[in-house]
Amino acid sequence: MTASCKHCIDLLVDYVDGALPPDQQSTLDGHLHGCGACEEFLATYRATTTLCKKALAKEMPESLANKLHAFIQQTVGAVKKG
Numbered sequence: 001m002t003a004s005c006k007h008c009i010d011l012l013v014d015y016v017d018g019a020l021p022p023d024q025q026s027t028l029d030g031h032l033h034g035c036g037a038c039e040e041f042l043a044t045y046r047a048t049t050t051l052c053k054k055a056l057a058k059e060m061p062e063s064l065a066n067k068l069h070a071f072i073q074q075t076v077g078a079v080k081k082g
């Protein structure tokens with residue numbers, strides 16, 4: 001089964017959180033394996049969330065956390081459109 005990039009990016013947030021059902025996760029795994037664009041997006045997304053978590057651990061103001069979250073959502077939205 002193949003999945004489109006758009007579909008994968010829709011699932012990516014849950015994928016990174018480990019919140020996807022196993023069947024969807026394996027679909028996404030398969031797609032990421034063969035799709036450089038999505039793999040790269042995942043790497044960027046992971047790096048960003050890791051930075052966020054580090055920053056949060058250091059006590060990030062809630063307003064800043066919300067802004068960062070909005071930024072990530074925007075980035076995801078931009079990729080979906082592209």
Ligand SMILES: [Zn+2]
Pocket residue numbers: 004005006008031035036037038039
């Ligand atoms: Zn893709």
